[in-house]
């Protein structure tokens with residue numbers, strides 16, 4: 594199973610996938626390329642260190658989302674990916690791009706969806722006085738952070754937590770669950786049909 598990872602930032606989730614692969618914990622998933630829309634993304638160095646091909650296309654060079662997504666798709670297709678893994682990829686995707694990879698694109702979002710789609714999730718969970726918070730891995734559909742959930746990880750919110758402390762606690766969990774889900778997909782266990790996610794043929 595050929596996996597391309599899309600990033601915009603530091604790439605700690607990418608690193609977790611690289612480490613899992615090196616420890617034999619990613620099953621038949623192969624990391625065939627890392628794509629970034631940000632030239633300076635820290636994750637690019639992680640990819641290079643691991644010997645994974647990289648591609649950077651700066652979205653600011655494109656007139657609109659559609660032109661950028663078309664360029665990105667052409668670049669990704671050269672890797673012939675079976676799965677796209679969004680790991681801190683901070684772009685909203687156009688309908689044709691989402692449709693092209695329907696059922697073959699995963700995202701990780703730092704909240705217990707459907708709570709807190711969008712940005713600043715840690716601060717929002719703190720402001721709401723929530724007792725717990727976490728991360729969700731889901732299939733990507735046309736709805737922002739709205740596709741069917743596959744796996745969630747929960748963490749407690751402690752008294753006097755800052756958004757940074759909470760983010761770090763959530764990220765440690767992210768690094769555990771993303772490799773597991775990528776492995777399941779690569780083993781053919783995870784599918785999406787008509788907007789629902791299935792594991793081993795059972796609705797999740």
Ligand code: GRF
Nearest residue numbers: 602603604605606681701703
């Ligand atoms: C993660 O918290 C992820 O949930 C969110 O962006 C962050 C990416 O972090 N979508 P990293 O680049 O993997 O370190």
